[in-house]
Amino acid sequence: MTMLWLSAVVSLLLSSSLHAAGAGAGASSLSVRRYDAIFSFGDSFADTGNNPVVFSWYSVFDPVTRPPYGSTFFGHPTGRNCDGRLVVDFVAERLGVPLLPPFLAYNGSFRRGANFAVGAATALDSSIFHAGDPPPGASPFPVNTSLGVQLGWFESLKPSLCSTTQGKKKCKDFFGRSLFFVGEFGFNDYEFFFRKKSMEEIRSFVPYIIETISIAIERLIKHGAKSLVVPGMTPSGCTPLILAIFADQAGPDDYDPATGCLKAQNELAILHNSLLQQSLLNLQARHPDASIVYADFFSPIMEMVRSPGKFGFEDDILTICCGGPGTALCGDQGAITCEDPSARLFWDVVHMTEVAYRYIAEDWLRIIESPGNKII
Numbered sequence: 001m002t003m004l005w006l007s008a009v010v011s012l013l014l015s016s017s018l019h020a021a022g023a024g025a026g027a028s029s030l031s032v033r034r035y036d037a038i039f040s041f042g043d044s045f046a047d048t049g050n051n052p053v054v055f056s057w058y059s060v061f062d063p064v065t066r067p068p069y070g071s072t073f074f075g076h077p078t079g080r081n082c083d084g085r086l087v088v089d090f091v092a093e094r095l096g097v098p099l100l101p102p103f104l105a106y107n108g109s110f111r112r113g114a115n116f117a118v119g120a121a122t123a124l125d126s127s128i129f130h131a132g133d134p135p136p137g138a139s140p141f142p143v144n145t146s147l148g149v150q151l152g153w154f155e156s157l158k159p160s161l162c163s164t165t166q167g168k169k170k171c172k173d174f175f176g177r178s179l180f181f182v183g184e185f186g187f188n189d190y191e192f193f194f195r196k197k198s199m200e201e202i203r204s205f206v207p208y209i210i211e212t213i214s215i216a217i218e219r220l221i222k223h224g225a226k227s228l229v230v231p232g233m234t235p236s237g238c239t240p241l242i243l244a245i246f247a248d249q250a251g252p253d254d255y256d257p258a259t260g261c262l263k264a265q266n267e268l269a270i271l272h273n274s275l276l277q278q279s280l281l282n283l284q285a286r287h288p289d290a291s292i293v294y295a296d297f298f299s300p301i302m303e304m305v306r307s308p309g310k311f312g313f314e315d316d317i318l319t320i321c322c323g324g325p326g327t328a329l330c331g332d333q334g335a336i337t338c339e340d341p342s343a344r345l346f347w348d349v350v351h352m353t354e355v356a357y358r359y360i361a362e363d364w365l366r367i368i369e370s371p372g373n374k375i376i
Helices: 003-024 056-061 087-095 126-130 147-162 168-176 187-194 199-223 240-245 263-286 298-306 354-368
Strands: 037-041 113-115 178-182 227-231 291-295
Touching (some): 037 147, 087 178, 147 168, 147 199, 168 199, 178 199, 187 199, 187 240, 187 263, 199 227, 227 354, 263 291, 263 298, 291 354
Parallel strands (some): 037 113, 037 178, 227 291
């Protein structure tokens, strides 16, 4: 019995239990209705435009601010690391909430929600990644945009959101009628460690990352959050960037022959997701009045990787749509863009295409829209 197979079974069992726990939480007092607002924390899988502001000092070199980003839906770059919409965009559309404005790049009202996610954000504080001399090519993390920092932004916004709610209870009621996304977190933490540490060392950091996410969830619950969606990690071993990093190190046995993905990196993601789900079960038990739902980022992508034809994708499923030749990034001058992004899973070296995010959003919405996960 392989470690990957065993971990997958554990993850599946935990996922089923957690979904059931979330759906049943407070079932006697919860009823179906729309959310008043959505608040999102995370990294580039959820960032709707904060990244160009945070890293404005090198924006001239930031490809996400240039075409063809945004070309499929918006017709221009929006700061999203995608050709179009992200999962959080599809969720907002379905729930009747405006697309989430990026907190750092928007001057209007945040009464219907705000997005604090930033590309390259980590769960852990960035100071941990500066210990010792960074290796060549390592992510610099020049600005701290960690989960804790994003929570600070939310708390700085809170007075303006609550100024018209006539008291602390009204403010908590507003957040109780809102939907909170906490993640994805983990991909950037581990991606940096991949360049510095052994896999055994990296695995030792998983509990600390999970604890950081759990503390953030409890912090939001104290503010009044009652409906929280917590995405797990993507299968990083299938990501073109990670495949490229290990291209000169990995041997034939390091790859899954059925998918071409790196086994150890995917096993790390499965471990992360399993511990995250167990943590969410514990949080749910401590906060029965809240609905804490795990959103599976891993399984939908793996299904697309294993059965690309089922989703209308081309067979070379791990090939990017935008980027290259050589080291050219999507958005760089001379980079190549595929003719049909809807036929690809990966838009660039890390992120998925809009059509892939649409499929993932449908999976998440089936859980979010279940009656037990709605608010009064």
